[in-house]
Amino acid sequence: xxxxxxxxxxxxxxxxxxxxxxxxxxxxxxxxxxxxxxxxxxxxxxxxxxxxxxxxxxxxxxxxxxxxxxxxxxxxxxxxxxxxxxxxxxxxxxxxxxxxxxxxxxxxxxxxxxxxxxxxxxxxxxxxxxxxxxxxxxxxxxxxxxxxxxxxxxxxxxxxxxxxxxxxxxxxxxxxxxxxxxxxxxxxxxxxxxxxxxxxxxxxxxxxxxxxxxxxxxxxxxxxxxxxxxxxxxxxxxxxxxxxxxxxxxxxxxxxxxxxxxxxxxxxxxxxxxxxxxxxxxxxxxxxxxxxxxxxxxxxxxxxxxxxxxxxxxxxxxxxxxxxxxxxxxxxxxxxxxxxxxxxxxxxxxxxxxxxxxxxxxxxxxxxxxxxxxxxxxxxxxxxxxxxxxxxxxxxxxxxxxxxxxxxxxxxxxxxxxxxxxxxxxxxxxxxxxxxxxxxxxxxxxxxxxxxxxxxx
Amino acid sequence: xxxxxxxxxxxxxxxxxxxxxxxxxxxxxxxxxxxxxxxxxxxxxxxxxxxxxxxxxxxxxxxxxxxxxxxxxxxxxxxxxxxxxxxxxxxxxxxxxxxxxxxxxxxxxxxxxxxxxxxxxxxxxxxxxxxxxxxxxxxxxxxxxxxxxxxxxxxxxxxxxxxxxxxxxxxxxxxxxxxxxxxxxxxxxxxxxxxxxxxxxxxxxxxxxxxxxxxxxxxxxxxxxxxxxxxxxxxxxxxxxxxxxxxxxxxxxxxxxxxxxxxxxxxxxxxxxxxxxxxxxxxxxxxxxxxxxxxxxxxxxxxxxxxxxxxxxxxxxxxxxxxxxxxxxxxxxxxxxxxxxxxxxxxxxxxxxxxxxxxxxxxxxxxxxxxxxxxxxxxxxxxxxxxxxxxxxxxxxxxxxxxxxxxxxxxxxxxxxxxxxxxxxxxxxxxxxxxxxxxxxxxxxxxxxxxxxxxxx
Numbered sequence: 037x038x039x040x041x042x043x044x045x046x047x048x049x050x051x052x053x054x055x056x057x058x059x060x061x062x063x064x065x066x067x068x069x070x071x072x073x074x075x076x077x078x079x080x081x082x083x084x085x086x087x088x089x090x091x092x093x094x095x096x097x098x099x100x101x102x103x104x105x106x107x108x109x110x111x112x113x114x115x116x117x118x119x120x121x122x123x124x125x126x127x128x129x130x131x132x133x134x135x136x137x138x139x140x141x142x143x144x145x146x147x148x149x150x151x152x153x154x155x156x157x158x159x160x161x162x163x164x165x166x167x168x169x170x171x172x173x174x175x176x177x178x179x180x181x182x183x184x185x186x187x188x189x190x191x192x193x194x195x196x197x198x199x200x201x202x203x204x205x206x207x208x209x210x211x212x213x214x215x216x217x218x219x220x221x222x223x224x225x226x227x228x229x230x231x232x233x234x235x236x237x238x239x240x241x242x243x244x245x246x247x248x249x250x251x252x253x254x255x256x257x258x259x260x261x262x263x264x265x266x267x268x269x270x271x272x273x274x275x276x277x278x279x280x281x282x283x284x285x286x287x288x289x290x291x292x293x294x295x296x297x298x299x300x301x302x303x304x305x306x307x308x309x310x311x312x313x314x315x316x317x318x319x320x321x322x323x324x325x326x327x328x329x330x331x332x333x334x335x336x337x338x339x340x341x342x343x344x345x346x347x348x349x350x351x352x353x354x355x356x357x358x359x360x361x362x363x364x365x366x367x368x369x370x371x372x373x374x375x376x377x378x379x380x381x382x383x384x385x386x387x388x389x390x391x392x393x394x395x396x397x398x399x400x401x402x403x404x405x406x407x408x409x410x411x412x413x414x415x416x417x418x419x420x421x422x423x424x425x426x427x428x429x430x431x432x433x434x435x436x437x438x439x440x441x442x443x444x445x446x447x448x449x450x451x452x453x454x455x456x457x458x459x460x461x462x463x464x465x466x467x468x469x470x471x472x473x474x475x476x477x478x479x480x481x482x483x484x485x486x487x488x489x490x491x492x493x
Numbered sequence: 494x495x496x497x498x499x500x501x502x503x504x505x506x507x508x509x510x511x512x513x514x515x516x517x518x519x520x521x522x523x524x525x526x527x528x529x530x531x532x533x534x535x536x537x538x539x540x541x542x543x544x545x546x547x548x549x550x551x552x553x554x555x556x557x558x559x560x561x562x563x564x565x566x567x568x569x570x571x572x573x574x575x576x577x578x579x580x581x582x583x584x585x586x587x588x589x590x591x592x593x594x595x596x597x598x599x600x601x602x603x604x605x606x607x608x609x610x611x612x613x614x615x616x617x618x619x620x621x622x623x624x625x626x627x628x629x630x631x632x633x634x635x636x637x638x639x640x641x642x643x644x645x646x647x648x649x650x651x652x653x654x655x656x657x658x659x660x661x662x663x664x665x666x667x668x669x670x671x672x673x674x675x676x677x678x679x680x681x682x683x684x685x686x687x688x689x690x691x692x693x694x695x696x697x698x699x700x701x702x703x704x705x706x707x708x709x710x711x712x713x714x715x716x717x718x719x720x721x722x723x724x725x726x727x728x729x730x731x732x733x734x735x736x737x738x739x740x741x742x743x744x745x746x747x748x749x750x751x752x753x754x755x756x757x758x759x760x761x762x763x764x765x766x767x768x769x770x771x772x773x774x775x776x777x778x779x780x781x782x783x784x785x786x787x788x789x790x791x792x793x794x795x796x797x798x799x800x801x802x803x804x805x806x807x808x809x810x811x812x813x814x815x816x817x818x819x820x821x822x823x824x825x826x827x828x829x830x831x832x833x834x835x836x837x838x839x840x841x842x843x844x845x846x847x848x849x850x851x852x853x854x855x856x857x858x859x860x861x862x863x864x865x866x867x868x869x870x871x872x873x874x875x876x877x878x879x880x881x882x883x884x885x886x887x888x889x890x891x892x893x894x895x896x897x898x899x900x901x902x903x904x905x906x907x908x909x910x911x912x913x914x915x916x917x918x919x920x921x922x923x924x925x926x927x928x929x930x931x932x933x934x935x936x937x938x939x940x941x942x943x944x945x946x947x948x949x950x
Contacts, residue, residue: 072934082877093549099561101560345933345934451933477805
């Protein structure tokens with residue numbers, strides 16, 4: 037089997053297929069390890085963690101003097117990205133028994149891929165794990181904006197940084213660069229973090245403002261220019277102007293499928309790849325679903341969930357499915373979590389973590405829903421964690437089954453707390469049983485007790 | 494119904510009984526809020542959190558200058574203990590509709606209690622929630638040692654602090670006072686934290702030593718004296734001597750049942766109270782179990798689990814059970830968690846968190862056990878959290894049901910991670926389903942993926 041793209045997803049697909057008895061090749065046009073390792077999760081968390089712990093320290097009486105050294109934080113980031121060298125990753129790939137090819141890979145026909153001059157032919161499957169790239173709106177291009185790549189890899193701190201887009205990338209990078217010394221101006225069409233419950237975005241906006249950022253909601257950029265002196269000028273709806281040294285376009289992602297040969301198998305270059313729950317691509321020319329398709333797509337490129345951990349999850353399922361089918365069996369495990377149990381942690385200050393369905397989505401899905409909220413600041417463990425702790429927790433309950441279908445947390449340190457909700461949702465644990473899952477005093481997790489009490493248990 | 498002891502357990506018993514339609518009185522001989530609020534969890538965590546966040550900050554490249562101000566940390570502790578005034582707690586008790594009596598309460602007969610001059614008679618139940626006190630070994634008394642009370646409430650930092658006992662109190666107080674400036678000498682019969690998996694105690698010993706404490710394992714104190722100059726001299730097995738300014742006896746707990754009138758109902762003063770799963774005391778004179786006993790005991794005093802959160806859990810079950818029986822119904826919910834799902838977080842540096850059965854206890858209980866370990870330092874999210882992160886995770890699997898029965902975590906920040914294991918154990922979530930509970934990248938919780946991969950999923 038052949039994998040296009042050696043990000044975390046592709047690596048998992050190949051490694052699981054090899055574990056299942058197949059031989060595998062993987063092709064990468066940039067760096068083995070992928071976007072996540074060099075221009076997304078890893079460098080952003082490497083930048084954000086120092087800012088977060090400094091923020092946490094500042095919130096505890098009796099702890100003083102904490103400060104960030106921007107240069108050292110950038111060095112830390114460089115260490116985690118291995119200075120954008122992938123020797124270690126390439127070695128890991130070869131170490132698990134996968135052939136590693138460098139170069140742009142293109143599908144040339146059924147089970148066939150060309151990488152540079154090498155013609156590869158798979159007996160069983162080809163898997164597209166090419167991920168996404170940043171979309172820059174045409175109106176911003178004249179300003180030569182940063183994308184997530186520059187925002188996570190910049191070697192110096194811009195004095196003034198404008199950020200267009202209030203999603204995860206925009207919010208995380210606003211938090212990081214404001215902490216590192218930039219004067220950040222955040223510009224968002226709507227509220228921040230529109231895909232999670234409203235209170236979370238509100239708390240993040242409060243946090244950014246408290247850190248000194250200028251957060252402007254409900255605005256759009258009508259004109260952008262890079263001036264002769266190198267500065268950026270953005271004209272906003274309403275007529276005001278923002279001047280900055282850099283501008284980050286955090287305005288969405290597009291699939292990296294425009295130049296991988298999709299046209300050779302009847303698919304549309306540049307499109308997201310529609311897959312079934314074994315990660316097999318639908319609509320490949322000449323392949324009925326029942327005939328057993330050979331083309332798979334895992335990770336961001338299939339648009340199920342643009343998150344590294346979900347890509348890896350899909351990668352495991354996909355690699356196992358290919359190995360199973362190679363042995364004439366149908367896959368034992370299929371993609372379940374992407375439908376109703378996708379977790380996400382946003383490493384802003386405060387952190388935001390969510391999993392499963394929001395109240396609105398649960399209602400759309402036909403559940404009889406009850407929403408329970410609790411103020412995290414009223415949890416004893418939270419008050420002990422940070423003086424004046426501010427945060428909120430929400431669970432969404434399916435009243436018919438009395439199980440959780442969603443949860444959202446916002447507050448310092450909630451990132452490691454969401455997995456309890458993920459287990460409750462994945463395990464379909466009834467509330468009556470959750471009542472016996474006692475959280476320890478005095479942890480912030482005791483909010484689970486308060487939520488269930490508030491529910492009426 | 495009448496409750497003896499207004500700690501968190503007694504407060505929960507009374508509040509739940511009132512919610513269930515009963516009237517309730519609660520008697521407290523010291524401070525409403527109990528040991529936990531003034532001389533245990535709350536002040537210890539108030540002291541430890543500043544030390545923990547300073548330790549976390551010191552482990553992140555790019556964060557500098559963090560220091561503890563001991564005087565301000567002690568002020569913080571005083572704020573959380575309300576300067577050992579219980580007005581707010583007493584007000585809370587009255588606010589939920591419970592009559593509050595100050596004074597020593599003694600059982601005088603069936604359903605009868607005397608508090609000072611007040612004779613109280615319950616229609617339904619009397620509940621003992623008097624908790625425990627520290628046990629000081631006779632050999633230490635001459636040194637006039639601190640107990641947990643002085644260790645959590647001391648107003649100045651001893652220059653040299655010896656600690657006898659390597660359990661939770663000893664380890665937490667060693668971590669706190671070493672961080673606040675004491676030179677701590679820890680003296681333990683055996684290894685540290687003997688009730689949790691060995692690796693956790695080893696990591697805590699390493700942490701204490703790295704912080705500068707002198708940790709001596711396998712030693713006992715043969716002689717102790719308070720000298721004329723106020724210092725303490727401890728002679729140890731092996732013949733060496735430790736000189737300190739204070740010594741903490743962290744050597745176990747005894748039930749506070751010696752002066753509550755147990756003899757009036759055929760029970761032994763000073764004994765732990767044996768209870769059934771509705772928290773009803775067994776062996777009360779003249780009361781067959783089937784006849785429906787009127788005496789209950791919840792929290793530490795029944796020796797099921799000496800933990801505030803388990804006391805509160807029992808308190809909820811007990812209060813509900815009393816209210817149910819008052820209406821002629823049997824309780825719908827009984828104590829389940831104390832048998833196999835007790836969580837505990839130890840706020841040392843590193844933190845330790847455990848839930849359920851250790852491997853040894855699971856084997857004793859007859860399970861066909863498989864233990865899976867994973868080095869937390871190899872989790873990407875852990876490396877990002879703290880440079881050179883050191884820690885370990887263990888799950889104990891019942892191979893017949895393919896469910897978790899125990900978990901232990903040791904490492905920075907694991908305290909909020911254990912609840913996921915608690916939910917998995919309480920929910921009896923099969924490993925095959927846990928596989929779909931995807932932890933977010935890059936959190937430390939991704940150890941769940943690694944544990945399940947290591948298991949073979």
